[in-house]
Amino acid sequence: MSNSKIRNMEEFAAVSGISRPTVSKYFNDPDSVRKSTRSKIEAALEEYDYRPNFYAINQNRRQTKTIGLVVPNLADPFFAAITRIMEGLIVEAGFNPLLLSSHGGPEQELANLESLRAIKPAGVLLAPLGRVSAIEQIAAFAEQIPTVLFDANLEGVGAAFFGSDNQRSIGQIVEYLCRSGEPPVFFEMKHPVNANAYRRQSAYVEAMERLSHDPIILQADGVGWDFEKIGYDEGRRVIAQQSLQSNTVLCSNDRLAIGLLAAAYESGLQVGLGDKSSLRVAGHDDHPFARYTCPSLTTMSQDYEAICRHSVQTILELIDHGEPLSQRQETLFSAQLVMRNSA
Structure with a gap:
């Protein structure tokens, strides 16, 4: 392995002997380049230990100003109330919210993320199912597309998590x-x-x-x-x-x-x-x-307003900066006791 530090894709293309457009094409879809070219790029990746900034790649290739918003079940008024706040904040920031429901199923949750990947979103706000989520696949998605989790946490997944204490x-x-x-x-x-x-x-x-x-x-x-x-x-x-x-x-x-x-x-x-x-x-x-x-x-x-505002603000910062946070954020907000007639 070479000790020289590769700072960006241009430098990697130069040392690997592959054109910059071909290298970019490989990182977007490895199967889109010839097998011999793919082998050469992968050998160079091993030699120079280079890992591209997928956040920046996503920023460069973004075709829409869409922010995906994925929740476990839109039939639940709890999530309907949260997404109503988030949608307003996303529109206010000049982006287009795309709301998807996982209908309580891990397969649909992954299908939602794949659908979003296909339209090249600027970022994704995800309330994961949690216990039954396919964590490895979601983590891989979050490494390529700016992703912020809310409501339910998946340890180490995404750039940040915001929820209730x-x-x-x-x-x-x-x-x-x-x-x-x-x-x-x-x-x-x-x-x-x-x-x-x-x-x-x-x-x-x-x-x-x-x-x-x-x-x-x-x-x-x-x-x-x-x-x-x-x-x-x-x-x-x-x-x-x-x-x-x-x-x-x-x-x-x-x-x-x-x-x-x-x-x-x-x-x-x-x-x-x-x-x-x-x-x-x-x-x-x-x-x-x-x-x-x-x-x-x-x-x-729960402090819905704080969870929503911090989640949207963070995804906008990720989109603007075009790179991941230096370390994952995890913020829990205090809830307030509401005494009514049942107890």
Whole structure:
């Protein structure tokens, strides 16, 4: 391996004996050049240990001012609210947002990224599925196209991640529920689709133990994004079996809580504060419907505005600079306790 430092593609083309356009063509699509030429370029790559700046390549070959915006499920009002903010910020910056839904499936998530790659976007904002995402393929995509993650983190993937501080927010709502009534049981899905659920469970256990209470975890069967139905079905079951070990339930997310509220109503239980109520229910996220449930749902409100603004601002900086950040950014924003009538 040569010790000489190759600073850019022009220098690499000169030392490899291949024309600059041919080298550029290879990096855009290795199969687009002849096999003998490809072998010569790859041998030079080994000798000089050169790695092109794919961010700069993307900037040079950009044909549109499109920023891809990929979310797990657009049918979820939570993501609809976030993307509405992001779309406005993208348009305000003079770019065109292209919104895609992964429909809860890792294959569709990868298909979305491949579709974006084909149109040569300026950058991509991605809320990954998380636990079931094809991390290696997403990481490879993010090495070629400026990518910022939000909502769910994939360690080391993309230039930056912006999300909610689940550790702090769950700790805060557990403390409130313990202070205002019986310590809560934690209601979650047995097979969650989002890695945030694991962080929230861990934070619940830690908070309960810190407050000298035994953590009790109630796991609901069910797979997929139909959280309300899963919360409703499991809620009906545990209420009928009288297997709740507390009159306070903290749900992993608001959509599960909405299902549980419906189950409690149909089971004849009154939810809320006061002597006449037999159950308290709380959630997390401040889902757009949380304030309109009956009773209105106590929850932790994520700072949507900050997550959206920082995500868009960072992708714009990457596009403007034409190169990756010196190191990956990871920023978590605090949520706010919203006390409503359910707890």
